[in-house]
Amino acid sequence: xxxxxLVWRNLARRKLRTSLTVASLVVAFFLxxxxxxxxxxxxxxxxxxxxxxxxxxxxxxxxVDLPQSYQTKIAGVEGVERMSKWQWFGGYYQxxxxxxxxxxxxxxxxLAIYPEMQIVEGSAEAFYAxxxxxxxxxxxxxxxxxxxxxxxxxxxxxxxxxxxxEAAWEFEVAAIYxxxxxxxxxxxxxxxxxxxEESVKASSGExxxxxTYVLKLAQGVDxxxxxxxxxxxxxxxxxxxxxxxxxxxQKQFVTMFGNVPFFVSTIGGGxxxxxxxAVVNTMLMAGREQTHDIGILKALGFTDGxxxxxxxxxxxxxxxxxxxxxxSLAKLAEPGIAEAVGSVFGGYHVEQSTMLFGAALAVGLGVxxxxxxxxxxxxxxxxxxxxxxx
Amino acid sequence: xxxxxxxxxxxxxxxxxxxxxxTILGIAATVATVAGVLALQQGFASLYAETGRxxxxxxxxxxxxxxxxxxxxxxxxxxxxxxTPEFAEGPDGQPLASMECFLAVRRFRVDGxxxxxxxxxxxxxxxxxxxxxxxxxxxxNLVPGADEVIVxxxxxxxxxxxxxxxxxxxxVTPFNVVGIFECDGPFSSExxxxxxRMLSALERFxxxxxxxxxxxxxxxxxxxxxxxxxxxxxxxxxxxxAYLSGQTEFLSKLLIRLGSFLGIVMGIAAVFTxxxxxxxxxxxxxxxxxxxxxxxFRPFAIFLSFLFEALLLGLVGGVVGALLVLPLNGLExxxxxxxTFTEVAFGFRITPTVLQTAIVFSLALGVxxxxxxxxxxxxxxxxxxxxRQ
Numbered sequence: 001x002x003x004x005x006l007v008w009r010n011l012a013r014r015k016l017r018t019s020l021t022v023a024s025l026v027v028a029f030f031l032x033x034x035x036x037x038x039x040x041x042x043x044x045x046x047x048x049x050x051x052x053x054x055x056x057x058x059x060x061x062x063x064v065d066l067p068q069s070y071q072t073k074i075a076g077v078e079g080v081e082r083m084s085k086w087q088w089f090g091g092y093y094q095x096x097x098x099x100x101x102x103x104x105x106x107x108x109x110x111l112a113i114y115p116e117m118q119i120v121e122g123s124a125e126a127f128y129a130x131x132x133x134x135x136x137x138x139x140x141x142x143x144x145x146x147x148x149x150x151x152x153x154x155x156x157x158x159x160x161x162x163x164x165x166e167a168a169w170e171f172e173v174a175a176i177y178x179x180x181x182x183x184x185x186x187x188x189x190x191x192x193x194x195x196x197e198e199s200v201k202a203s204s205g206e207x208x209x210x211x212t213y214v215l216k217l218a219q220g221v222d223x224x225x226x227x228x229x230x231x232x233x234x235x236x237x238x239x240x241x242x243x244x245x246x247x248x249x250q251k252q253f254v255t256m257f258g259n260v261p262f263f264v265s266t267i268g269g270g271x272x273x274x275x276x277x278a279v280v281n282t283m284l285m286a287g288r289e290q291t292h293d294i295g296i297l298k299a300l301g302f303t304d305g306x307x308x309x310x311x312x313x314x315x316x317x318x319x320x321x322x323x324x325x326x327x328s329l330a331k332l333a334e335p336g337i338a339e340a341v342g343s344v345f346g347g348y349h350v351e352q353s354t355m356l357f358g359a360a361l362a363v364g365l366g367v368x369x370x371x372x373x374x375x376x377x378x379x380x381x382x383x384x385x386x387x388x389x390x
Numbered sequence: 391x392x393x394x395x396x397x398x399x400x401x402x403x404x405x406x407x408x409x410x411x412x413t414i415l416g417i418a419a420t421v422a423t424v425a426g427v428l429a430l431q432q433g434f435a436s437l438y439a440e441t442g443r444x445x446x447x448x449x450x451x452x453x454x455x456x457x458x459x460x461x462x463x464x465x466x467x468x469x470x471x472x473x474t475p476e477f478a479e480g481p482d483g484q485p486l487a488s489m490e491c492f493l494a495v496r497r498f499r500v501d502g503x504x505x506x507x508x509x510x511x512x513x514x515x516x517x518x519x520x521x522x523x524x525x526x527x528x529x530x531n532l533v534p535g536a537d538e539v540i541v542x543x544x545x546x547x548x549x550x551x552x553x554x555x556x557x558x559x560x561x562v563t564p565f566n567v568v569g570i571f572e573c574d575g576p577f578s579s580e581x582x583x584x585x586x587r588m589l590s591a592l593e594r595f596x597x598x599x600x601x602x603x604x605x606x607x608x609x610x611x612x613x614x615x616x617x618x619x620x621x622x623x624x625x626x627x628x629x630x631x632a633y634l635s636g637q638t639e640f641l642s643k644l645l646i647r648l649g650s651f652l653g654i655v656m657g658i659a660a661v662f663t664x665x666x667x668x669x670x671x672x673x674x675x676x677x678x679x680x681x682x683x684x685x686x687f688r689p690f691a692i693f694l695s696f697l698f699e700a701l702l703l704g705l706v707g708g709v710v711g712a713l714l715v716l717p718l719n720g721l722e723x724x725x726x727x728x729x730t731f732t733e734v735a736f737g738f739r740i741t742p743t744v745l746q747t748a749i750v751f752s753l754a755l756g757v758x759x760x761x762x763x764x765x766x767x768x769x770x771x772x773x774x775x776x777x778r779q
Contacts, residue, residue, distance in 0.1 A: 020666050024659035031655050060561045060592065061495045062506060063458060158459060165453045237562045238593055242496075252504045259723050263430070270423030271656060274416050278663035281412040285670040 003306060007313045010290060018318065021282045025322020025362075026329065028275035033330035033358050034337060035268040037350045039261045042254055044183055044349065053113065054223060055249040056213040056230055059242035062252075065209020066239055074213055077229050079221035084109035085193050087211040090158035091169065093144060100140060102154060102189040104196035104208075107135070113216040116184045122148050122175035131195050133174030139186030146173050154189075159196065162203035169199070183347060215243075272361075279369040283315045287373025294377045295385030308374040315370030316363070323362025327355055391688050394695035399702065406671060410703070413667040417707025417755055420660040422714040424653045425748040426738070429718055431645035433739040438638040441575030442631030446519065447477070447610065449600040452618055452626045456637065457492045457599045458732075464489075464596045466623035471600060474617075476608035480518055487602035488515035491588055494732040495560065495581075498550045507549055508580040508732045509560065511588030511597075519603050524577065529554050529569035534584050537591075540569040542578035544722070552581070563591035576634070579732070601630070657755060664759025668700050672767045679767050680775030689768035696764035697757065704756020705749070712748045716740055 011018045056074060058064040068085070075083055089102035107128050111117065120138070127133045136146065146152060153168035161167035171191055179186050200208045217226060227243040234241045294307050331350050338348035403410045449470055454460035462470075471477075471487040480486045490513070494506035514534050517524065532538040541552045551558045556567045558581070565583060572578065589595065604610065614627040672679070682692055718738040 017666050017669060020662040024662040027655055027659040027662075031652075059496065061493050063494055064592070157453065157455075160453065240561055263723075267423055267427065267652065270419055270426070274419035274423070274656060275659065277412050277416040277419065278659065278666075281409055281416065281663065282666055284412070285409060285666070289670075289673070 003310055004313070006310055007317065010286065010293075010310070010314055011317065014286070014289075017282065017285075021279065021318055022322045022325070024278055025275065025319060026326040028271055029323045029326025029358055029362065030329045030333070031271050031326075032268055032361070033327050033350060033354055034333070035264050035271070036354045036357065037330070037334075037337075037348065038341070039264050040351050040354060041348045042261055044347070044351075050116075050246055051223065052217050052219075053246045054215040054217065054226060054230070054243050055246055056215065056241050056243045057211070057249070059231075059240040064239065065211055066213065066241060068207055068210055070210070070234070070239075070241070071213065073233055074215070074230055077226060077233070079217050079226045079229075080215050081218040082109050082112050082216040084113055084214050085210045086110075086214055087193070087196060087208060088158070089154070089156060089191075089196070091154040091156040093152065093154055098144070100143075100187045100189065101185060102191065103211075104193045105190050106193050107190070110190060110214070111135075113214055116179055116181050117177035118180050119175050120178045122173070124175060127174040130172060130174045131192055132170060132172050133192070134171045135175045135177055135190045136173055137186040137188050138176060138178050140189060141176055143187070148173050148176065152189075159200060159208070160203070162199050182349075185347070212249075276365060276369070279315070279319065279365060280372060282318075283311070283369045283373050286314060287311055287376055291377075291380065291385050291388040294380060295382055295388065298380070298382040298385060304378040307377045311374040311377055312367065312370035315373075316366035319362045319366030319369065323358060323365075327358045327362075330358075331355070391691055392686065393691050394682060394687055396698065399695060399699040402671065402675065403699065403702065406674070409667055409670065413664060413703055414707045414710060416663050417660050417704055417752055418710035418714060420656045420755070421708050421711025421748050421752050423656060424649055424751060425712060425715045425740075425744050426718060427645060427649040427652060428744050428747055429715060429738040429740050430723075431642055431649065432741045432744055433737045434645065435635075435638050435642050436739060436741075437576055437736045438634040441523075441573075442629070442634035443523075444629050444631050445604050445606075446630040447602045447604050447608075447613070447627050448630050448633040449602070449617070449625045449627050450598075450633075452624050454626070457490075458494060460598050462489075462596050462598070462600070462623065462625070466625075467597045467600050469623055470617070470625055471602070474602070474613070476605055476610075476613050477602040478605045480515070484515075485602065486515060486519050487600060488513040488519060489585060489597035490516065490599055490601060491585060491592070491594060491596075492598040493592060493594075497552075500548055500550055505549070506732045507545060509588065510577075510580050510582050511585040512582050513585045516601070519601060523573060523575075525572045526569045527572045529567075531569055531571075532582070532584060535587065536584065537563060537565045537587055538568045539565045539581050539583040540571050541567055541582075542580050543570055543572050544578040545580075546570050560588070560591045561593070563587075565591070576637075600625075604629075653751060657751070660755050661758045664700060664703060664755060665762055667703070668696065668760050668763035669766070671699070672696065672763050676770065676775050679770050680772050680777075683770070683772040684776060693764045693768035696767045697760045700760020700764065701753060701756040704752045704754070704759070707755070708749045708752020711752065712740075712745050715744075715748075 056066070056070075058066055065087070071083070071085065074080065084106040085104070087104040089104055090099075091102055092099045108124075111124055111127075117135070117137075119135075127135050134152065140146060150173050152171045152173060154171060155161075155168050159169075161169055171189075197207055200206070215226070215230075217223060223245055227245075230243040231241060290311070294310075297307055297310070298304075334348070334350050341348055448457075450457060450460035451462065467489045471485055471489065474485070474487070477485045477487050491511040493509050495509045496504055497507040499505055517531070526540065527543065529540070532540050539558055541554075546552050546554075552567060554567055554570055558565045558567055560583075565587075571582070583591075585597070589597075610627060610629055617623075617625040617627055679692060682695075683689070687695075715738075719740040720737050722737045
């Protein structure tokens, strides 16, 4: 009881130092938590995948389209229940910074394949009926403030408008979806394949290729068998395909980052070392200043264990306080950071495991930093400690 | 005004060895982290910017920001190659211009995982244009019209099927790897094959871009303006240097932003730590400060003395931090350049800019961390300071 008061008193004795130490810990924990969240966000992309969906893409390149003639062949494969064409539109809204995912799809098939999209405004029927209608995620509503029925002009980079590259494609918001799963992209814009095809044909005379075919498998079908059957269809060309599970498909974008997750973790290591040194330094200073007090405690008959506790608890308190504030800040800053890094780290999110990791780190750091001065204090002879001037 | 001798600070730092070393290492870790990120950015930016040539023209479809999204019909490209007087001529009287096709193809890394490797179909003129820039270091060059490829040095060990003698299958066509080439620029992460063979293997019909050597007196802007307005084949022209530096913007900006963000945030923590260390140093030396002022040193001299001590801590920390990142120099790594969506291999580069930034940064940390404690020391009254034990 008296000991814990002593801990508080000691911390309060050097208010400036205690607050500076806590402040640098706050900064460090904020940074560590944010960096780790960037890594987990990168790796979490594959989590929203469903096992009953397959993606068929070109085996040659991410940027090669498949012929539309493949559709009937793939549809005939045993085990395929529904399928939709998908094409990445690659446009932007007003400014080039405003890029987000736009896809041309077969509307009815796509909504049947993705039950994760729950329509909260407008209706599926309105989307089906309107040739220029789009289905957008709530994330886009939050970002650009689009409303139901609003006209949305999108400038196409990959698919210039038939009237010329400066003309925008006109779309109309027909329905808004809310993802029922956390990792499902809430910033997609889906529009009618027919609208794309008609416009592309008008300008170039050729039908657009298909980026990917998304398949929904019938219940109880073995996905690996279907993949093998689809791959075998086009084994000898003209364009080889690669059928993958949805999670494999999403992972390919994660591996593109190469060593980036490793770098981010290394930076985190640098932060950790810097902060470790700082806290140990502070605690050693505190320990040295309290040498005289330690002598008094020992002379009064307190055990070495008590003395160790006084110092170790100070360290622990500082670290836990800094950790809690830093982690809370990282959590509070989540929406802001998500917005700032959204273009690269889509769906930025601080995971529970990161918070736990941070908390464990705070405790570990506190124990470690308290160890050196506490050990020194325990070894001190009472007489030497009392005669210390500091 | 009489200044406090600098040896006083040096000795004080030496006497309090433990805290001094810990403070220096703390600053060093901060400086090293920031310098490491900056070194990465420098390596990446120099890979593109320093290798792009000003005497080469890159011709793309208007509106295309990268060659991957640019496309020409074969006839259109041939018209540009033949009909542009600004292009220089080779010894054979033919224009020094080449059609190239480009595609980022799926490949597997040796250590697992898929990535996108740039595949370029080139005409013989490409080698004439580049001259010494592209050197075959192992094996031989590809023969025009044959199913052969040469692979850049930077990826030969990173990507599967890219070693000399391997067979690399593109769609359904097998190509023999007959040579390894060296190149200082981003090309060393590419696979090169014959233009026509690549087009047929990829089931494509036209090139992505045209490159050409410019005549020394050519006006690129005027050429760009004229070709953009061309009714048959509209095209945009820029120098290779301008084109390549545009390719790095996104990742370069991202790395600089990351570096500055880390610098500010970690810097704040480091300043706090330095302040703590100096405060503690001053608290332990209150008596000495009393003697200093009693023997006639002005408060400002005492302020300067302690500020110098903090500056010294920062500087040594900065030097140690810079030394810590030096071994990174040249270390190769790879990531995707999101401008082109392809894998690029590049190294950390500890340039003078990196070292300069590290030192300035560490001095700033010292000054910011030392000001408050030094001011406090200067304000101590001699009588009070002397009385304190």
